[in-house]
Amino acid sequence: MCNMAILPSSSLLSLSQRKLIYPSSIFACSTQIRFQLGFQIMTSTSKCEPKSVASSTVYEVPGLDSHEMDSIAEKTFARYSSKTELKRNGKGISIVWYRNDLRVLDNEALFKAWVSSEAILPVYCIDPRLFETTYYFGLPKTGALRAQFIIECLADLKKNLMKKGLDLLIQHGKPEDILPSLAKAFGAHTVYAHKETCSEELQVERLVVRGLRRVVLSPAQGNSTNSSSTNNPKLELIWGSTMYHLDDLPFSVSSLPDVYTQFRKSVEAKCTIRGCIRHPKSLGPPPNIDDWGSIPSIEQLGLHLEKATKGMLFLGGETAALSRVTEYFWKKDLLKTYKETRNGMLGPDYSTKFSPWFASGSLSPRLIYEEVKRYEKERQANDSTYWVLFELIWRDYFRFLSIKYGNSLFHLGGPRKVEQGWSQEQKLFESWRNGCTGYPLIDANMKELSTTGFMSNRGRQIVCSFLVRDMGIDWRMGAEWFETCLLDYDPCSNYGNWTYGAGVGNDPREDRYFSIPKQAQTYDPEGEYVAYWLPELVALPTEKRNFPGKSYIEQVVPLKFGNTNRHHNQSMARRSKFGGRQFGAQRR
Numbered sequence: 001m002c003n004m005a006i007l008p009s010s011s012l013l014s015l016s017q018r019k020l021i022y023p024s025s026i027f028a029c030s031t032q033i034r035f036q037l038g039f040q041i042m043t044s045t046s047k048c049e050p051k052s053v054a055s056s057t058v059y060e061v062p063g064l065d066s067h068e069m070d071s072i073a074e075k076t077f078a079r080y081s082s083k084t085e086l087k088r089n090g091k092g093i094s095i096v097w098y099r100n101d102l103r104v105l106d107n108e109a110l111f112k113a114w115v116s117s118e119a120i121l122p123v124y125c126i127d128p129r130l131f132e133t134t135y136y137f138g139l140p141k142t143g144a145l146r147a148q149f150i151i152e153c154l155a156d157l158k159k160n161l162m163k164k165g166l167d168l169l170i171q172h173g174k175p176e177d178i179l180p181s182l183a184k185a186f187g188a189h190t191v192y193a194h195k196e197t198c199s200e201e202l203q204v205e206r207l208v209v210r211g212l213r214r215v216v217l218s219p220a221q222g223n224s225t226n227s228s229s230t231n232n233p234k235l236e237l238i239w240g241s242t243m244y245h246l247d248d249l250p251f252s253v254s255s256l257p258d259v260y261t262q263f264r265k266s267v268e269a270k271c272t273i274r275g276c277i278r279h280p281k282s283l284g285p286p287p288n289i290d291d292w293g294s295i296p297s298i299e300q301l302g303l304h305l306e307k308a309t310k311g312m313l314f315l316g317g318e319t320a321a322l323s324r325v326t327e328y329f330w331k332k333d334l335l336k337t338y339k340e341t342r343n344g345m346l347g348p349d350y351s352t353k354f355s356p357w358f359a360s361g362s363l364s365p366r367l368i369y370e371e372v373k374r375y376e377k378e379r380q381a382n383d384s385t386y387w388v389l390f391e392l393i394w395r396d397y398f399r400f401l402s403i404k405y406g407n408s409l410f411h412l413g414g415p416r417k418v419e420q421g422w423s424q425e426q427k428l429f430e431s432w433r434n435g436c437t438g439y440p441l442i443d444a445n446m447k448e449l450s451t452t453g454f455m456s457n458r459g460r461q462i463v464c465s466f467l468v469r470d471m472g473i474d475w476r477m478g479a480e481w482f483e484t485c486l487l488d489y490d491p492c493s494n495y496g497n498w499t500y501g502a503g504v505g506n507d508p509r510e511d512r513y514f515s516i517p518k519q520a521q522t523y524d525p526e527g528e529y530v531a532y533w534l535p536e537l538v539a540l541p542t543e544k545r546n547f548p549g550k551s552y553i554e555q556v557v558p559l560k561f562g563n564t565n566r567h568h569n570q571s572m573a574r575r576s577k578f579g580g581r582q583f584g585a586q587r588r
Ligand SMILES: Cc1cc2nc3c(=O)[nH]c(=O)nc-3n(C[C@H](O)[C@H](O)[C@H](O)COP(=O)(O)OP(=O)(O)OC[C@H]3O[C@@H](n4cnc5c(N)ncnc54)[C@H](O)[C@@H]3O)c2cc1C
Pocket: 342, 351, 352, 353, 354, 355, 356, 358, 359, 388, 391, 392, 394, 395, 396, 398, 455, 456, 457, 458, 460, 461, 464, 482, 486, 488, 489, 490, 491, 493, 494, 495, 497, 498, 501
């Protein structure tokens, strides 16, 4: 085992200190104005109306102080703990292998480990493969912003496990090396973990199983019911990443409908969502361990973050996740207007911002389901309260699709094996990645992504369409850049949405062109969003900010359909050359 020095809490960067650093060449955009003077942190007590947003505003998400967050977490833990006496009936030690499920609440792997043992050893492996490069284009596999977010998740998980009478063992290395050696050292009979669905993660699962097979436990340590003396620890994988459970689907996953609406209608009519797993008050004791390892700093991971001066700053961990739920649903009472605001781009409150915590597993979608139902009972039920669940069904759908379509999700032709010519022109791609295309709406979104690790759903659809349709660039380059940057990176949702956006997804009807002039007019009519990210546009009249002409950098490519004139809208009904429709407005 190789442990790194214990991280002093002061070395966890405070929210307002973060900014992703990339090699300077990536940001070789001469017109970029760095606006780093006198920024202001917005918290829940600040007025954060998008219209009055200053270019230097930093929004903490959630916008609550740590005292309030701790109190929210404590109350939520109490609400989601078991009200009845629960009994554990196992023997020996079991291991919980934490992966993308960095939470205590509604964690079935943790619960099963508790039931089946006398002591649980929770472990997280800092897998060096996560800090290598993306598959095709050699970009950083995990950017510094997401790495920092995960570091915070781990620190918070450790704290919450300790409150439950446990701890978190941090190990540096590959799970297939670490878990068998821990199972051997502790005589653990079972390793519990949440099941993943994409090939990189599945390969690790296979290697862990292989490693565990080589460990021989004594009959007293094992979980085998037969009398054989060759008793290996087992890997027990549990489904826990979706709102609808895989086993509850009304069809086998290989027969998953290729049209989302069919999937949604079918699960809504035929399935129920399971209640959250409720834990006992204490999950202890943990096994006796002298050195629980240390959470690495961002520098120890070989990455670097610069102090952030604008945009949203997310705090990792279950405590922050539960606090954001309380803030968005209960404190700010925003759930009731979600459907009207969800296509926004500026500020923390137009949408839930739950995705980074879903991706790290700090937040369970079933808990959100229960909270939506509670809100509907205690406050009101309307289209907006339903719509959050509607979007979560999309998330489920992409997860199930990743099982049905396997690696084709990552291949150029996608699940439909579409044959089409794509460009890999580096210069064009870099102008997109760096936010130097000459189209303010694209540039602002791309700068938001690299600065904060987040981009709105609206923005993601627009920049995806621009890259694949207007530039004709290989969509996997865009998907891999998202993989590097996104705090909420999830292979299923990311590659699923990219294949849809590129027109190679399983549903041929989801093949759409987003007209930038039309999108700008509809979603940023006064140029507030672009002016926030591109301060050089602030001085322009509001109606010119998205259409700055010569006062902004030159456009790197013409638009495929229509010009950049803001009155452009006549040609919207034309069919695209890709066979797809051109969309000026909302996707769904
Ligand atoms: C090209 C592209 C790439 C994307 N990559 C990712 C990704 O890697 N990880 C990720 O979580 N989402 C991804 N999305 C989906 C979506 O943009 C984000 O989930 C959403 O913007 C997160 O913000 P929010 O939590 O405020 O969402 P809200 O609007 O508040 O929605 C609530 C939740 O519903 C789910 N959801 C909403 N829209 C989608 C969607 N289109 N697909 C899947 N789930 C959805 C998310 O879990 C989200 O947190 C991508 C979308 C596009 C177009």
